[in-house]
Amino acid sequence: xxxxxxxxxxxxxxxxxxxxxxxxxxxxxxxxxxxxxxxxxxxxxxxxxxxxxxxxxxxxxxxxxxxxxxxxxxxxxxxxxxxxxxxxxxxxxxxxxxxxxxxxxxxxxxxxxxxxxxxxxxx
Amino acid sequence: xxxxxxxxxxxxxxxxxxxxxxxxxxxxxxxxxxxxxxxxxxxxxxxxxxxxxxxxxxxxxxxxxxxxxxxxxxxxxxxxxxxxxxxxxxxxxxxxxxxxxxxxxx
Numbered sequence: 001x002x003x004x005x006x007x008x009x010x011x012x013x014x015x016x017x018x019x020x021x022x023x024x025x026x027x028x029x030x031x032x033x034x035x036x037x038x039x040x041x042x043x044x045x046x047x048x049x050x051x052x053x054x055x056x057x058x059x060x061x062x063x064x065x066x067x068x069x070x071x072x073x074x075x076x077x078x079x080x081x082x083x084x085x086x087x088x089x090x091x092x093x094x095x096x097x098x099x100x101x102x103x104x105x106x107x108x109x110x111x112x113x114x115x116x117x118x119x120x121x122x123x
Numbered sequence: 124x125x126x127x128x129x130x131x132x133x134x135x136x137x138x139x140x141x142x143x144x145x146x147x148x149x150x151x152x153x154x155x156x157x158x159x160x161x162x163x164x165x166x167x168x169x170x171x172x173x174x175x176x177x178x179x180x181x182x183x184x185x186x187x188x189x190x191x192x193x194x195x196x197x198x199x200x201x202x203x204x205x206x207x208x209x210x211x212x213x214x215x216x217x218x219x220x221x222x223x224x225x226x227x228x229x
Contacts, residue, residue: 001179045167045210045220060217094166100214101173107214109157111178113166
């Protein structure tokens with residue numbers, strides 16, 4: 001069913017940048033839509049954005065213009081570049097595979113999930 | 124944005140009992156409702172998608188029902204490993220999550 005392993009989280013000051021990586025295995029990565037979902041105490045679970053197999057990306061309003069999702073299909077790796085980080089971006093960030101059914105293309109459910117990586121934005 | 128409201132916030136039951144968790148949407152999401160389980164220190168795990176379709180490896184004691192704006196996750200007979208937090212998610216209008224129901228041992 002696949003495995004996802006995130007890395008790159010840590011402590012960063014407001015206004016700073018961070019890049020998360022997610023290594024995928026056990027499924028055909030280049031055929032998969034992928035996404036990032038974050039979880040914070042204050043806001044719960046929140047979809048961040050997704051990337052289709054074509055490389056087309058879409059983002060949630062709170063991160064649009066600051067975050068960039070990319071993929072390297074030769075390495076089976078997903079990335080999340082986060083710029084202009086704000087205190088409200090503090091969360092555990094999960095890498096997820098995005099799935100849909102007979103209504104594809106469309107909106108997604110998520111499976112599997114990585115173990116998550118913690119991003120803390122604080123001065 | 125579609126807002127999902129889960130109830131109750133906390134449910135206290137004993138092993139062997141039946142659990143009924145609710146998820147209500149602020150507008151119709153048709154059949155596009157998903158359930159996840161999250162245990163402490165772990166990532167969410169997919170349980171059910173599109174109201175009632177169990178994910179691979181999910182036991183038959185988990186079932187989902189509903190349509191439109193009102194949905195239910197039922198666990199027919201609680202096992203010790205079922206005590207966790209459960210989230211619903213809609214995929215009708217982008218993707219949003221409920222705030223979760225904590226299922227705790229009574």
